[in-house]
Amino acid sequence: MLQGLKEMIKRRTKATIGKNDLKTEILAGVTSFFAISYIMIVNPLILSDAGIPVNLSIFATIIISVLGCLLMAVWANAPIILTPGMGVNAFFTYTLVVGMHFTWQVAIAVSLVSSFLYLVIAFTPLSRVLAESIPDVLKTGITVGIGLFLVELGLEKAGLITAGSNGSLLAFGSLQNPTTLLALFGLTLTVILYVKKIPGNFIIGIIVTSLVGAAFKIKGQATTVDVTQIKEYGKLLFQGDFQEIGQLKFWLAVFSMTMILVFESMGLLEGLLPDKSKFKKSFQSSAITALLSGICGTSPTVAAAESAAGIESGGRTGIVAGVASLLFASSIFLVRFLKYVPEAAIAPVIIITGALMMQQLQHIQIQDFSEWFPAFLIIVLIPLSGSIAIGLSFGFVSYPILKIMTKKTDISAIMWILSMLFLINLVCTAFLN
Template sequence: MLDNIFKFKENGTDVKTEVIAGITTFLAMAYILGVNPTMLADGGMPATGVFFATAISSGIACIIMGLVAKYPVGLAPGMGLNALFTYTIILAMGNPWETALAAVFVSSIIFLLITISGLREAILNIIPVDLKLGIGAAIGFFLAFLGLKGAGIIIDDPSTLVAMGNLLSAPALLALIGILITLIFYVQKVPAAVFFGMVITAFIGLVMSLFGFGAGDMLMPAIPQQIITTNFDWSLFGGFLRGFGHLFSNIPNLIMMVFSLVFVTFFDTTGTLISLGRQCGFIDENGQAVGIEKAFLSDAVGGIIGSVVGTSTVTAYVESATGIGMGAKTGLAAVVTGILFILSIFFAPIVLSLFTSSVTAAALVIVGILMIGQLKDVQWDSIVIASAVFMTIIMMILSYSISLGIAWGFVIYAVATIATGKYKEMSWGIWVLAIVFIIYLFFGL
């Protein structure tokens, strides 16, 4: 029966290989179970509820990807998208988390319509490749900054705005140890380096707490009781419905929220799925990834599910490459990954007790390092490109806003292009976006 569904022989694989690959992908992605609750809690959402929403939405989305698209790709709330959700849409723009969930729902519907209508290729051709790369790298810098700030390695300073914190303080020291351990694991090509780095860091944090050198909010006495009394928190389920009233009360605000979510989701998902499809060997004679539209469809549905159960946008994870590297070629690997995500809800007390901001800092910094690798493909010899990418990165960090960083990048790109006299080469989409972003930057709509 499984062979009829996943066609193991046709794809040159077997059940054992797919199961092992699915487990490997889960371990590579499992850090999100600790990171996502920590980040969304900063936006006022209950960490326990976010954990269950993360596990359930990731599990369902992975299973849909495996059964519908037959791709060995895992899905979960996206890194970068959760930062956009919390620090831009909720904190910077002043929206309740219910409104942010409603925006995720609307943006996922739009992404679904883009996929069904076949507009994906047309949209891809509107935005310059270098701007896409710059935005992806900028989000990487932003994630690393969030991790360092949350752990106390970077602190606010009335004289210089930011400064380095006391590295001998328990939270900062634990985070620094975790970053170094995880980096060593990555350099040594240890599978699921981020996850195992977090686990070891959490264990070190427990030892520090045991000897009276408390790190963050880890409290040894609370852990045994929490493990015994596992409570399923469904308080976020359907919360997006309460956000629709506020969402449509301010149309300019709505446009900026939804555009930012669709933009980041679209290009992040496109790059990830096409890359993973090629790695799997799903390429036809024309060089196109076979079945990629079903994969995009599954990804869009995953985003809708995430908003319904109560988390930021669910999307495909590049960490799926670890499972593909283990030989995964069918959707069974994704199904196995999904089942493990669902089973992880029974470990909520352990994860929420151990994975504090000091522990998750390592994941944010390492993921940030990986994301800035995109800069190597930017045309730095072009002052137009260099200035737009630079302003995207610096303003995203300093303004503490992903959408503001994107806005600065487009505006600078348009102005610099016009200054070179090549304004006729700009697509109509760039003109429209530049005007919209100028209004956004100067009038704060």
């Protein structure tokens, strides 16, 4: 029976499942789940500023993550985790609701229309045309930029960097902080496990660091979820309000969110997927799940950058996403136990993963400034602005301009169109804010 199951998995994943490979895929799924587990708490807290009840939003976040990861596993067979996107949720709350004075129900309607347009692009030749028109240097810049963004996120979770004072952007954290010391312990341990090529290195690091944190009474991710409130979750379903669909500002919001969803997802998938042949179905899975997000009552999903943690652990197939889907499903009842997994235990995995992604920098022709500078803008603006879309915008707008200035005219019409669209998006974003 076990052999039959093994053969079924082998046929489904089109991968050689050897003695240790299935174990590697499962461990990679667990690693990716823990790396992104904070989203179950953080996303509802951000959306609460838009007026969505926190407890109900936790259920929405978990349910759409279950559906997204399951779809990614079954349809795309890719090791990508789909959850409500950081940055997209901020755009939803602070631009659409706080800035433009939409209700959260109207913001859901904007998300639904944007996701439908995203779906149309994903299921037509447009997705292939767009992906093939992006120069390799910009794709590499996206990978490196996401890596640097993960490093910044990990350092922040570790308490090694904090918001600056006296005019500085960032400041070094305090080594007297027990959480920071725990993160440094976890980072040292996980790096050693990684360079020694110990199987399951990332998940071992998370578990051991969590146990040490528990021994020193360092708390994990706070949560007050009341499972009994799931019976009220229906209040978030099908809440899109289209009463302002005839207004110009509604369509400006739709344009900006569509640009964010399409190109942030495209950039993330191009940067994360170890097997680029899985891009099309992964992109389609992302689009379907983004549309389902609005129905479920939360901001749109995107591919989680933290998927890289599982990929760097050896995950290559949909088993990774399938395992994460099961863990998200169990989290409806077990989310309260996240208090035993402190951010200091997750931070080392995120930092190392970001560092590994940044190794792609070696493939950029730094000596050619017309190649390097657009990639440079993407790399630095993604983490510094906290927005993948902003980084992409500046990189894509600057690329054809520099090529023309250096008399290199081999720029496709599609690239010029993309550049103009990103420029319009920057203008619209400035107007919306």
